[in-house]
Amino acid sequence: MIDKNGVPAERVLDEIRQLRVGDRPVHGGRLFAYVYDPGVAGLDELGAAAHAESAHVNGLDPTAFPSLLAMENWLVGAAGGLLGGGPGSAAPDVVGSVTSGGTESLILAVKAARDARPELTAPRIVVPASGHAAFAKAAHLLRVGLDTVPVDPVTLRPSVADMAAAIGPETVLVACSAPSYAHGVVDPVAGIAQVAAAAGVRCHVDACFGGWTLPYLRRLGVPVPPFDFTVDGVTSISVDLHKYAYAPKGVSVLLHRDATLRSPQYFAYADWPGYTMVNPVLASTRSGGPIAAAYATLRHLGDDGYLRLAAATRDAVGCLAAAVREVDGLRLMAEPESTVVCFTSTDPALDLFVLVDELTARGWHTQPQLRYADLPASVHLTVTASVAPRVAEFGPDLAAAVAAARRAGPVEMPADLVALAGSLTPEALTPELIGGLAAGLGLGAGPPDRMAVVNTLLDAAPAALRERLLVEFVGLLQRPTW
Numbered sequence: 073m074i075d076k077n078g079v080p081a082e083r084v085l086d087e088i089r090q091l092r093v094g095d096r097p098v099h100g101g102r103l104f105a106y107v108y109d110p111g112v113a114g115l116d117e118l119g120a121a122a123h124a125e126s127a128h129v130n131g132l133d134p135t136a137f138p139s140l141l142a143m144e145n146w147l148v149g150a151a152g153g154l155l156g157g158g159p160g161s162a163a164p165d166v167v168g169s170v171t172s173g174g175t176e177s178l179i180l181a182v183k184a185a186r187d188a189r190p191e192l193t194a195p196r197i198v199v200p201a202s203g204h205a206a207f208a209k210a211a212h213l214l215r216v217g218l219d220t221v222p223v224d225p226v227t228l229r230p231s232v233a234d235m236a237a238a239i240g241p242e243t244v245l246v247a248c249s250a251p252s253y254a255h256g257v258v259d260p261v262a263g264i265a266q267v268a269a270a271a272g273v274r275c276h277v278d279a280c281f282g283g284w285t286l287p288y289l290r291r292l293g294v295p296v297p298p299f300d301f302t303v304d305g306v307t308s309i310s311v312d313l314h315k316y317a318y319a320p321k322g323v324s325v326l327l328h329r330d331a332t333l334r335s336p337q338y339f340a341y342a343d344w345p346g347y348t349m350v351n352p353v354l355a356s357t358r359s360g361g362p363i364a365a366a367y368a369t370l371r372h373l374g375d376d377g378y379l380r381l382a383a384a385t386r387d388a389v390g391c392l393a394a395a396v397r398e399v400d401g402l403r404l405m406a407e408p409e410s411t412v413v414c415f416t417s418t419d420p421a422l423d424l425f426v427l428v429d430e431l432t433a434r435g436w437h438t439q440p441q442l443r444y445a446d447l448p449a450s451v452h453l454t455v456t457a458s459v460a461p462r463v464a465e466f467g468p469d470l471a472a473a474v475a476a477a478r479r480a481g482p483v484e485m486p487a488d489l490v491a492l493a494g495s496l497t498p499e500a501l502t503p504e505l506i507g508g509l510a511a512g513l514g515l516g517a518g519p520p521d522r523m524a525v526v527n528t529l530l531d532a533a534p535a536a537l538r539e540r541l542l543v544e545f546v547g548l549l550q551r552p553t554w
């Protein structure tokens with residue numbers, strides 16, 4: 073409850089610091105998801121100071137706060153220039169918007185595509201199965217049909233022919249990833265853009281994850297296939313600045329090849345008695361804080377800075393992948409071609425979910441991925457530049473974690489629980505059943521230290537049941553404190 077007389081500033085800050093003790097470490101190069109850390113001294117302080125300068129500025133009206141407009145336009149120019157657009161390029165008329173994150177950028181790409189075709193009553197989008205879940209969210213929110221194209225279990229990419237075959241008369245957008253989050257592989261963008269263009273359909277490249285590193289990796293000699301506006305038929309690209317541009321959270325850029333393509337992304341409303349509203353993005357009131365922080369980060373790191381950070385990341389990826397290759401019973405899902413290392417277990421005696429817990433116990437926070445279609449469960453590592461100084465410690469710890477996981481053996485779930493997870497329908501879940509399950513899994517007061525049992529249960533469940541269980545479990549955590 074709110075305090076009657078308020079709390080002194082230092083005490084509140086102390087409280088926050090105390091709360092933060094339970095968080096995963098956002099610095100130190102041992103967290104392989106959620107955060108993007110370049111390990112550059114002073115960058116946090118710069119981002120915080122820039123954020124504070126503009127935190128109360130409102131992006132609602134660019135004419136009232138030209139500072140934000142100037143910074144947004146600069147960020148869009150920086151992203152556009154990096155991704156094959158701008159003066160003298162094949163895409164000189166590139167425009168864009170600054171959004172709050174990758175999900176918002178993808179929702180807006182789908183909205184723009186949908187609203188460009190108002191004559192269609194049942195618009196649809198075509199997305200590889202490896203496309204980010206945010207496309208499904210966009211389809212859900214915007215009531216657009218989702219046509220998912222399977223990926224090859226070896227290359228982890230969709231085939232161009234399958235993508236072409238999925239395009240129909242109602243398709244408003246074809247999407248692909250550069251690279252995919254789960255496995256870090258770049259889809260055949262040129263082929264997909266070509267078949268989309270031939271069908272007269274927009275093509276969005278989701279470069280939210282890797283759009284800021286792929287160009288630098290290419291400059292370092294990594295063979296990166298064409299994926300940006302240099303590719304004919306690519307109509308929009310998203311790139312998250314709060315990922316590999318290392319800006320504090322809350323900033324992504326959605327680029328369109330020209331202003332006509334961007335126009336249906338906007339929402340304007342003048343038919344009410346208040347201020348006339350025009351929103352390029354989903355939010356109306358927007359803090360200038362994240363935009364200013366991103367501006368400061370990009371200006372400060374500069375082109376050479378990003379090249380250096382990409383080189384450190386590439387080296388760290390190489391070392392991590394080598395450590396995985398060393399282990400009998402582990403297999404890389406794909407040879408790393410960007411900044412992801414993803415591996416699976418080839419030995420039933422080596423339970424990946426137990427291994428993830430063993431790595432956590434050794435201070436390495438990796439991300440388990442559940443099995444999907446004919447793809448096995450896997451472990452995902454998002455690698456950032458901050459990993460480089462610690463990377464030599466990973467191999468021995470991985471070996472020790474593997475040995476411990478083998479000693480512990482696979483998670484043994486009661487057979488009836490596994491059978492239940494495989495057969496239960498989401499509709500059959502009652503609050504009592506959920507409560508009993510959560511208590512049995514140790515989810516009472518928050519996530520347990522060891523997640524292998526929870527992951528094994530989710531892994532055994534079909535997607536619809538996984539979704540419902542996750543909603544219910546997280547709902548149990550999100551309760552007010554009084």
Ligand SMILES: Cc1ncc(COP(=O)(O)O)c(C=O)c1O
Nearest residue numbers: 173174175204206253278280281
């Ligand atoms: C390829 C890709 N697209 C979209 C997103 C969604 O981004 P956000 O979490 O910023 O909404 C992510 C996030 O990891 C991603 O990797």
